[in-house]
Amino acid sequence: MTREKPKNLWLSRWGFILAATGSAVGLGNIWKFPYITGEYGGGAFVLMYLACILAIGIPVMMTEIAIGRRGRGSPIDAISRVVKESGGSQLWKAVGGMAMLAGFMILCFYVVVAGWAFAYTVKMLDGSLAATSVEALGGVFEAHNANPWQLGGWSVLVALLTLWIVAKGVQKGIENAVRWMMPGLAVMLLILVGYAFTSGGFSAGFDFLFSFDASKITGEALLAALGHAFFTLSLASGAILTYGSYLPDGQSVARTTFVVAICDTCVALLAGLAIFPIIFANGMSPSAGPGLIFMSLPLAFQQMPFGTAFGVLFFAMVSIAALTSAISMIEATVAYLNEKYGVSRFKAAAASGAVLLVISLLAMLSFNLMSGWTPMGKNFFDWLDYLTSRWMMPLGGIFIVLLAGYSLRSDIMRDELNLPPLAYALWLFMVRYVCPVLIMVVFLHALGWLMFDPVAQWYWIAGAVGLLAVLGELLRPRVVLALAGR
Numbered sequence: 001m002t003r004e005k006p007k008n009l010w011l012s013r014w015g016f017i018l019a020a021t022g023s024a025v026g027l028g029n030i031w032k033f034p035y036i037t038g039e040y041g042g043g044a045f046v047l048m049y050l051a052c053i054l055a056i057g058i059p060v061m062m063t064e065i066a067i068g069r070r071g072r073g074s075p076i077d078a079i080s081r082v083v084k085e086s087g088g089s090q091l092w093k094a095v096g097g098m099a100m101l102a103g104f105m106i107l108c109f110y111v112v113v114a115g116w117a118f119a120y121t122v123k124m125l126d127g128s129l130a131a132t133s134v135e136a137l138g139g140v141f142e143a144h145n146a147n148p149w150q151l152g153g154w155s156v157l158v159a160l161l162t163l164w165i166v167a168k169g170v171q172k173g174i175e176n177a178v179r180w181m182m183p184g185l186a187v188m189l190l191i192l193v194g195y196a197f198t199s200g201g202f203s204a205g206f207d208f209l210f211s212f213d214a215s216k217i218t219g220e221a222l223l224a225a226l227g228h229a230f231f232t233l234s235l236a237s238g239a240i241l242t243y244g245s246y247l248p249d250g251q252s253v254a255r256t257t258f259v260v261a262i263c264d265t266c267v268a269l270l271a272g273l274a275i276f277p278i279i280f281a282n283g284m285s286p287s288a289g290p291g292l293i294f295m296s297l298p299l300a301f302q303q304m305p306f307g308t309a310f311g312v313l314f315f316a317m318v319s320i321a322a323l324t325s326a327i328s329m330i331e332a333t334v335a336y337l338n339e340k341y342g343v344s345r346f347k348a349a350a351a352s353g354a355v356l357l358v359i360s361l362l363a364m365l366s367f368n369l370m371s372g373w374t375p376m377g378k379n380f381f382d383w384l385d386y387l388t389s390r391w392m393m394p395l396g397g398i399f400i401v402l403l404a405g406y407s408l409r410s411d412i413m414r415d416e417l418n419l420p421p422l423a424y425a426l427w428l429f430m431v432r433y434v435c436p437v438l439i440m441v442v443f444l445h446a447l448g449w450l451m452f453d454p455v456a457q458w459y460w461i462a463g464a465v466g467l468l469a470v471l472g473e474l475l476r477p478r479v480v481l482a483l484a485g486r
């Protein structure tokens, strides 16, 4: 069977890396990572997160890029093609559908957070962040959210900008924006880390991030770390798979994956090193929740020389980082509508934008008019985040690795990944055994169905993976192929 011809390709050799890094590096690194690390108590969470990136995030990202490139299309179309090529069931398309839905749901709350970053860029300038205590800055943040017009206006602006860039097409908009944004953001973060170093809270912040306390490993925290690994690498949400579908043949999937994952992790750790020292130096609690960076960083900017200029630049960079991520969340849907129904990218963006505006409105109202509506203790904004990060993305991840590990014809992934034999064997081992078992264990643990003490659990997991690997290799040819009807 001949391979699908690509319709769109990245323009430059760096196009994919830039765009995928632009997608991965976003509010997840600068806003979410610090605040959930604060909520789950620091070092142990950071370690779990790093382990999830290494053991699950990287193999899953390689898989998604390879499937995207092989199938050359939106998640649904790409999966449909690779499955067809392998003679498997078209039901696998549902995995692509769920990923697209997850990307869309994330965008619905992401525009609100990105709106905060945009608003704070302006607030840095107009003096509304002149308050000199964390409490007062917390008040500014709350007042901003209490006003639906203000909060909504910024979020709608972000949504419209995102749709506009996506409508214009892949290459120019996305590639150009990330080319200078990424280095700029890294420099800004280094400056902030430098400031944090002098703030008097550096060692407290450093310890919080990197000192390991086994008692903080809980099922809930593990699920959060796993979900965040997916979120921060833009996995199981259609973004990376669709970007992968524009990757020219001949570029190394593994190398690009490592570059993106390393950049993403560095930005998150730098953000943590910039933020926690300031928090501890000012007697603020690290578990302040989603407002954490908006209440702490302006204080640092006020105290440093040229602080206003740095502050404006910083929030502007965060806004752009958020935009390059937001674009990738809806790219899959636009690519799908474009391919499936033949509508122009512009119309596809307009149609998805209409739905986006309605649903994200509910997320904006969660902070003011609808703040009393909290079914099962979560408002609408929290529900979107919770459902996608904790459930949809890890589940999507399991199915993607099962698809690649068991259902696809083995030469497909081998060709696309084009790795030395040992590296390929390692990838295969990870997607067949380690990733599915780890994700399942984390799920079962979070549901309270698996309980073991924090240290012994690693023996259990290693044992389960080993046993499954042996059994799987012995039985696989017969059982799995029989199930797949081949």
Ligand code: PHE
Pocket: 023, 024, 025, 026, 027, 028, 029, 103, 106, 231, 232, 233, 234, 235, 237, 239, 325, 326, 328, 329
């Ligand atoms: N990775 C992005 C971030 O860290 C969020 C994202 C999730 C982007 C899913 C695309 C798809 O901010």
